[in-house]
Each structure stands twice: as C-alpha cells, then as structure tokens.
Amino acid sequence: MQRLFLKKWLFFLIFLSNSSFFYGDETTEEKKYKIGLCIMATGRYVHFAEQLIESGRKYFLTNHDVTYFVFTDNRINQEKDVVVIPQKRLGWPYDTMMRFEVYFKNKNLLQEMDYLFASDADMLFVAPIGEEILGPLVGTVHPGYVGRRGTYEVNPYSKAFVRADEGQIYFAGGFYGGDREHFFTLIDHNQKMIQEDLSKGIIPLWHDESHLNRYFLDHQPSIVLSPSYCYPESLNLPYPKKLLALDKNHAELRKRK
Numbered sequence: 012m013q014r015l016f017l018k019k020w021l022f023f024l025i026f027l028s029n030s031s032f033f034y035g036d037e038t039t040e041e042k043k044y045k046i047g048l049c050i051m052a053t054g055r056y057v058h059f060a061e062q063l064i065e066s067g068r069k070y071f072l073t074n075h076d077v078t079y080f081v082f083t084d085n086r087i088n089q090e091k092d093v094v095v096i097p098q099k100r101l102g103w104p105y106d107t108m109m110r111f112e113v114y115f116k117n118k119n120l121l122q123e124m125d126y127l128f129a130s131d132a133d134m135l136f137v138a139p140i141g142e143e144i145l146g147p148l149v150g151t152v153h154p155g156y157v158g159r160r161g162t163y164e165v166n167p168y169s170k171a172f173v174r175a176d177e178g179q180i181y182f183a184g185g186f187y188g189g190d191r192e193h194f195f196t197l198i199d200h201n202q203k204m205i206q207e208d209l210s211k212g213i214i215p216l217w218h219d220e221s222h223l224n225r226y227f228l229d230h231q232p233s234i235v236l237s238p239s240y241c242y243p244e245s246l247n248l249p250y251p252k253k254l255l256a257l258d259k260n261h262a263e264l265r266k267r268k
Contacts, residue, residue, distance in 0.1 A: 044145070046077045047124035051110050052132040053100045057085040059133040059257065064093060070136035070253075072144075080121065082113055094120060107184075108218035112202035118195055127195075128188030134241075135255045146234035148189040148197070150227050154238035154248060154256075156181040164221040169213045170204035171221040173228060182227050183241040184220030185256055189233075201226055 048067065052060035064079045071077060081087055082098035089095050096117055101109055114121070114129065121127055126145055153161055161181020163173035188194055201222045208215065215221035239253040 041074065044072075044075045044125040045123060046072050046075050047080055047121050047127045048077065049080045049110075049114050049121070049127065049129040050082065050132050051098070051106065051113065052081050052083040052085070052087070053098055053106055054084070056132040057081075057083050057087055061087060063130065063132060063134050063136070066136035068092070070139050072140060072142075074141065078124065080117075082117075096120065104214065104218045108205060108214070109202075110219050111198040111205065111222070115195070115198045115202050118198075121191070121195075124191055126188060126190050128186065130254075131185040131256065133257045134185060135244075135257055136253070137255055138251065138253045140240070140253055144188070144234065144236060144240070146189065146232075148193045148230060148232045149187060149234045149236060150180075150182040150223075150232035151186045151236040151240045152238050153181045153183040154241055154243055154246065157238060161224065162216060163224055164215040164217070166213060166215070168211060169215050169221075170208050171215040171225045173225060177228055178224070180227075180235065182220075182224050182232075183238075184217070184223050185241045186236070186254060187223060187232075197223075197226060197230075 048071070050060050050063065060081055060083065064081075067077065067079065077092060079093045080096060081093060082096045084097065084099050087093065087095055098113060100106060110129065128144075128149070155161075160178055163178050163181070164171035166172055187197075189197070201219070204222055204225070205219070217224075237250050238248055239250040242248060242250065242252045242255050244255045244258045
C-alpha cells in the first residue's frame with residue numbers, strides 16, 4: 012500500500028512539473044517586447060518629433076520597451092529612450108522618398124528590436140495604442156481613400172506602378188511597420204525599387220508612399236489599421252482618434268533655414 016501511494020505521489024509531481032496549470036493566484040506575466048519607432052526629422056520637422064516622442068511616452072505601447080530612433084540634422088533631447096542618428100537634409104522630395112534607404116543603412120542600430128514602426132514626424136499620439144498593432148506586417152488605411160481606390164502610381168515604367176485592375180485598399184505612408192524580419196524585408200525591397208526608378212529618372216507621384224502601396228499589393232499586411240492611426244487633425248471622421256496627422260504648412264516647413 013505504501014509503495015502504491017509513493018508511485019501515485021511521484022506521478023503527481025511529474026505531472027505538475029510538465030503542466031502549465033497551477034493552483035493559487037499566480038499569473039503569467041505578459042511578455043514585454045522591444046519596440047522601435049523610426050522618425051525622419053530633418054530641418055524644421057525636428058520640433059514635431061519632440062512632441063511625437065512626448066506623446067508616445069504617454070500612449071504608445073506603454074507596456075513594452077519603446078525606443079525612438081530619430082534621424083535628424085538637428086539637436087534633440089537625447090534621453091534614455093531616444094537614439095539620435097545624424098542625417099543630412101536631402102531636399103524635397105528626397106527627404107521623404109529616401110526614408111527606406113536611410114532606415115536600411117542603419118538597420119544595425121535597429122537589430123535589437125522585436126517590432127519596428129515608421130511614423131511621419133508631424134504626428135501626435137492622443138489615445139492609447141497597444142498590442143492590437145503588433146503583427147508580422149502592418150499597414151494603415153489612408154484616411155482620404157476609405158472604401159475607394161487611391162492614387163496609385165500610373166507610370167508603367169516605375170517599380171511602383173499599379174495597374175487599373177489592381178488595388179482595393181490604399182495605404183498611408185505615415186504609419187506602418189511589423190516585426191523586425193518583415194520590416195527589414197520591406198525597407199530593403201523598397202529602397203532597391205526606388206534606386207532602380209531613380210536610375211531611369213523616375214520619381215513616383217507619392218514618392219515612398221507609392222512604393223509602399225505597390226509592396227502591400229504584393230505582400231498583404233497581416234494587420235490593416237483603420238484611419239484612427241493616421242487621423243487628419245482638422246477632419247471629422249467616423250473613427251476614434253489615436254494618432255493624429257497634424258495640420259501644417261508643408262511648403263513652409265520644407266524651406267531651408
């Protein structure tokens with residue numbers, strides 16, 4: 012009888028050691044990820060970047076370890092969650108169009124991140140953004156083209172070209188991302204396509220956004236975010252506000268000091 016009892020007790024201990032079920036109040040702690048947010052902030056756009064970072068500390072994936080990678084030719088408060096990468100101004104439209112290349116050339120600085128996102132500098136977090144955005148490949152529906160075809164690149168010689176029978180969701184270039192592997196693949200592919208276009212003297216209508224939309228047609232995002240994540244500040248849309256695209260005078264901001 013004693014030997015049988017010992018066998019049963021030993022079996023129970025083995026069961027517990029291989030089981031994820033436990034009695035009591037013990038809970039599994041939520042996994043913390045390293046999140047990187049890439050921000051191109053040359054020229055006057057650096058002032059927007061400072062506001063964006065401050066709002067991100069309040070609302071952006073606050074349960075995780077977020078690092079802000081700021082590509083700039085200016086000074087910025089370099090706190091422990093901010094990495095400043097020197098980047099000279101390239102002039103319009105190259106400051107925006109060459110973002111994929113700039114990110115890719117500095118991917119060694121981004122290597123430790125689990126997830127990476129890219130945001131326009133002139134954005135502002137205004138409500139909590141959490142794990143709903145975490146996925147392999149993430150795109151945001153452009154607020155100007157909800158439910159209708161967007162302004163894709165129509166030059167058939169461009170690598171961003173989209174045929175008339177293609178395209179259902181037009182994505183905004185202001186906020187996109189994914190896990191590290193998918194983000195690196197995206198920026199590598201698009202910077203190569205842009206270089207190929209430039210070698211032929213081609214600049215797509217919406218620059219990096221045109222190439223992003225071609226990429227998302229060929230590689231469907233696993234998560235499609237609503238315009239809540241690229242919400243024009245002065246518009247009244249039927250979506251909750253989460254990430255605002257701030258009103259500004261683009262022409263004035265693009266002037267050199």
